[in-house]
Amino acid sequence: MKRRSFLAAGGAAGLAATISGLAPTAPALAGLARPAAKDAKDGGATGPGSLRSLAARIGLHVGTAVIPFDLNTPDYAAILASQFSCVTPGNAMKWGSVEPVQGQFDWSDADALVSFAERHGQLVRGHTLLWHNQLPGWLTTGVANGTISSAQLWSLLEQHIFTEVGRYRGRIWQWDVANEFFTDSNPSMLNPADFWISNLGPTVIPQAFRWARQADPHALLFYNDYNIAGEDGTNAKSDAAYAWLRQMLDQGVPIDGVGNQGHLDTQFGFPTQLQQDLHRFTGLGLRTAITEADVRTFVNNATDQVPTDALAQFAQPYEFDQMMKACLEVPGCISFTVWGFGDADSWVPGFFAGEGYVTLYDVNLSPKPAYFALQQDLQLAASGAPRRVRTMR
Ligand code: XIL
Numbered sequence: 379m380k381r382r383s384f385l386a387a388g389g390a391a392g393l394a395a396t397i398s399g400l401a402p403t404a405p406a407l408a409g410l411a412r413p414a415a416k417d418a419k420d421g422g423a424t425g426p427g428s429l430r431s432l433a434a435r436i437g438l439h440v441g442t443a444v445i446p447f448d449l450n451t452p453d454y455a456a457i458l459a460s461q462f463s464c465v466t467p468g469n470a471m472k473w474g475s476v477e478p479v480q481g482q483f484d485w486s487d488a489d490a491l492v493s494f495a496e497r498h499g500q501l502v503r504g505h506t507l508l509w510h511n512q513l514p515g516w517l518t519t520g521v522a523n524g525t526i527s528s529a530q531l532w533s534l535l536e537q538h539i540f541t542e543v544g545r546y547r548g549r550i551w552q553w554d555v556a557n558e559f560f561t562d563s564n565p566s567m568l569n570p571a572d573f574w575i576s577n578l579g580p581t582v583i584p585q586a587f588r589w590a591r592q593a594d595p596h597a598l599l600f601y602n603d604y605n606i607a608g609e610d611g612t613n614a615k616s617d618a619a620y621a622w623l624r625q626m627l628d629q630g631v632p633i634d635g636v637g638n639q640g641h642l643d644t645q646f647g648f649p650t651q652l653q654q655d656l657h658r659f660t661g662l663g664l665r666t667a668i669t670e671a672d673v674r675t676f677v678n679n680a681t682d683q684v685p686t687d688a689l690a691q692f693a694q695p696y697e698f699d700q701m702m703k704a705c706l707e708v709p710g711c712i713s714f715t716v717w718g719f720g721d722a723d724s725w726v727p728g729f730f731a732g733e734g735y736v737t738l739y740d741v742n743l744s745p746k747p748a749y750f751a752l753q754q755d756l757q758l759a760a761s762g763a764p765r766r767v768r769t770m771r
Pocket of ligand 1: 557
């Protein structure tokens with residue numbers, strides 16, 4: 379069976395994934411039931427051992443990015459429904475997807491995903507309203523050639539937010555209102571060269587939050603970014619985001635949360651500030667979430683995705699495990715979302731040359747050690763370690 383590489387639009391398209399029916403290769407994890415062969419595809423955990431049901435016991439939601447194309451693949455849909463309690467459209471709610479031609483909307487993919495979620499008792503993270511990427515060509519071209527003035531751009535943005543947020547009003551749990559506005563420099567700052575900031579100035583971000591709040595007063599409104607957990611070595615980007623968020627909250631801007639994307643790479647090691655940074659964001663009264671977790675490493679090729687360094691098979695699940703633990707340690711971390719759950723579907727091979735092995739399931743949709751690491755973390759979080767017995771002679 380051929381499956382489209384969904385999160386890698388334009389990237390390593392068309393990676394083949396054969397549904398093999400092989401039993402998962404679980405590492406030895408004490409205390410977890412071994413998956414039975416019959417439900418190998420979902421990690422042997424459709425019931426009380428699934429990620430979503432373990433997480434539910436501590437009020438955490440485990441999510442994944444999806445494109446609706448894959449909802450028609452039964453094995454894929456079965457894992458999605460059984461393991462995850464939250465979904466994010468990988469591309470389907472981006473402006474370029476919903477309004478490819480000015481005034482002509484295509485909600486088909488976004489609608490399909492929202493309705494799948496509702497049928498399966500899942501929440502939805504809307505992604506994303508204000509971002510410099512994946513904008514419609516008519517918009518960027520019009521701005522570049524001067525046929526869209528800045529006054530018109532303001533009003534197009536307002537319309538976009540009211541139309542999209544309004545369409546799904548009451549059905550979206552968290553909206554990524556603004557995405558990736560800080561520079562990767564030290565010190566970091568709001569990027570003056572960003573499409574929105576260079577055209578409309580930095581007040582575009584708080585304005586987007588205000589419009590989103592009006593359009594759906596019940597959705598949690600998030601600022602979302604990558605490398606805001608010390609991945610830059612200095613925590614400069616996190617510091618800049620923190621200072622800006624504090625300033626925005628002081629000004630009464632309706633921001634409810636900050637999302638840490640969590641795109642990691644085994645060659646750089648684990649960002650040890652993650653837990654502290656999540657914690658200090660919640661100290662501002664914000665919720666926090668891991669919104670796009672994946673851990674890439676170098677692989678033999680984009681089809682089989684076997685790590686070239688044998689130790690990566692340990693480093694990859696380790697980094698997932700550490701990310702989950704950081705979230706678990708912070709009560710305000712309300713969801714943990716992976717950016718796709720099958721290696722054949724990841725955006726990474728198309729965007730990072732030579733890298734892959736990035737998700738929880740292999741190219742045949744069998745669960746990998748990273749899946750079992752998260753399952754074990756959630757198991758322990760849900761039940762706690764039992765108290766020691768007979769500690770005295
Ligand atoms: C990626 C998608 O997965 C790809 O299919 C698309 O071609 C590019 O965007 N940060 C984000 C996501 O906030 O929206 C990006 O998703 C990955 C990086």
